[in-house]
Amino acid sequence: MTPPLLVRHLGRVDYLPTYEAMTRFSTERTPDTPDELWLCEHPPVFTQGLAGKVEHILLPGDIPVVPSNRGGQVTYHGPGQVVAYPLINLQRAGYFVKAYVYRLEEAVLRTLIRYGITGHRVAGAPGIYVRLDDPCSHAALTGPAPGQDRFAGLGKIGALGIKVHRHCAYHGLSLNVAMDLEPYARINPCGYAGLKTVDFSTIGVSATVTDVAATLSQQLDALLAP
Numbered sequence: 023m024t025p026p027l028l029v030r031h032l033g034r035v036d037y038l039p040t041y042e043a044m045t046r047f048s049t050e051r052t053p054d055t056p057d058e059l060w061l062c063e064h065p066p067v068f069t070q071g072l073a074g075k076v077e078h079i080l081l082p083g084d085i086p087v088v089p090s091n092r093g094g095q096v097t098y099h100g101p102g103q104v105v106a107y108p109l110i111n112l113q114r115a116g117y118f119v120k121a122y123v124y125r126l127e128e129a130v131l132r133t134l135i136r137y138g139i140t141g142h143r144v145a146g147a148p149g150i151y152v153r154l155d156d157p158c159s160h161a162a163l164t165g166p167a168p169g170q171d172r173f174a175g176l177g178k179i180g181a182l183g184i185k186v187h188r189h190c191a192y193h194g195l196s197l198n199v200a201m202d203l204e205p206y207a208r209i210n211p212c213g214y215a216g217l218k219t220v221d222f223s224t225i226g227v228s229a230t231v232t233d234v235a236a237t238l239s240q241q242l243d244a245l246l247a248p
Contacts, residue, residue, distance in 0.1 A: 024114060024248050025056035029239055032062035037069060037099060038088055041193075044107055045091070048185075048192040053114065059242055060107040061235045064099040068209060071095055071183055078210040085205055092183040092193035094148070095213030102201035102221065104235045106194045108246055113189035115248045122246075123148060123182065126195050129241035130180040133197065136237050137227050141179065144172060149212065150180035150197075157225040177220035181212060198222070199234050 032040070040062065047058070068079060068087045071094035078096045079087060087096075099105060112122055127143060130150045134141040141150040142163050153159050154177050165172070180197045198221035206219040222229045 027243050027246065028056050028058045029243065030058060030060050031235070032060055034063040034065065034101065037064045037067045040064070040107070041088070041090055044109060044192045047109055048187050048190050051109075051111070051190060053111070055111070057111060057115075057246070058109045059239060060109070061239055062105050062107075063101055063103060063231060064105060066098070066100040066205060068096055068098055068205070071097075073213070075213065078213050079208075080210065081208045083208060085208070090193070092185045094183040096209045097181050097183065097196070097212055098205045098209060099196060100201055100205060102199050102231060104197045104199060104231055104238055106196070106235075106238055106242060107192060108194050108242060110191045110246055111189060112186065112191055115246065119184075119186055119191075122191060123184070125245040126182060126184075126242075127180075129238060129245050130195060130197055132241045132245075133234065133238045134179070137222065137229055137234075139179075139222070139225065139227060142176070144176070147172070147212070147214070148182040149178055151176040152179050152220060152225060154218065154220070154225075157227075171216075173214065173217055177218040177225070178211060179220050179222075179225075197234060197238060199229055199231050
């Protein structure tokens with residue numbers, strides 16, 4: 023029988039020691055180690071994934087840049103953002119990486135719906151996006167017109183980046199609630215120049231990090247079950 027997911031609320035914690043702790047947890051765990059979900063906020067930090075290119079870090083200024091072994095390019099973490107790190111034994115859970123990523127994104131989509139926001143996936147660009155002109159619109163994305171930017175009219179509200187080691191996943195996702203979004207202008211978010219990043223607040227939705235974290239935790243707990 024698979025042990026229940028153990029949820030830990032870490033509060034506001036520095037990125038580097040948290041990264042080191044989840045790496046240690048994932049490399050030292052045994053086949054019987056229960057899965058965990060860590061929820062937290064980070065002080066301002068840019069994190070660079072394994073595919074990261076230095077040219078996507080435009081002007082970091084006083085915000086540290088921390089390399090990590092997750093997938094993807096550069097992203098930003100800061101106060102007002104929910105960060106979720108599911109530490110999951112995928113082999114025991116019985117699904118592959120593609121299905122795992124789908125479940126993470128689905129948890130964000132269902133969390134947004136609880137607040138009246140409609141999120142969208144964009145093919146080939148992991149994460150969750152919202153329509154800037156109508157974040158509550160249920161209309162499906164139709165795709166860009168020829169020659170049009172595929173992110174035209176969209177803002178990214180949730181980011182994703184994972185690492186899998188011996189069938190065990192770590193790192194995870196972030197969801198923007200009520201942030202200072204200025205640091206995103208110092209990078210090409212997730213490697214996309216000009217990609218607009220939004221949070222609940224800028225699209226007119228009032229919510230607290232604590233409440234959104236609780237909702238996201240419930241959705242992840244349900245969707246990551248074997």
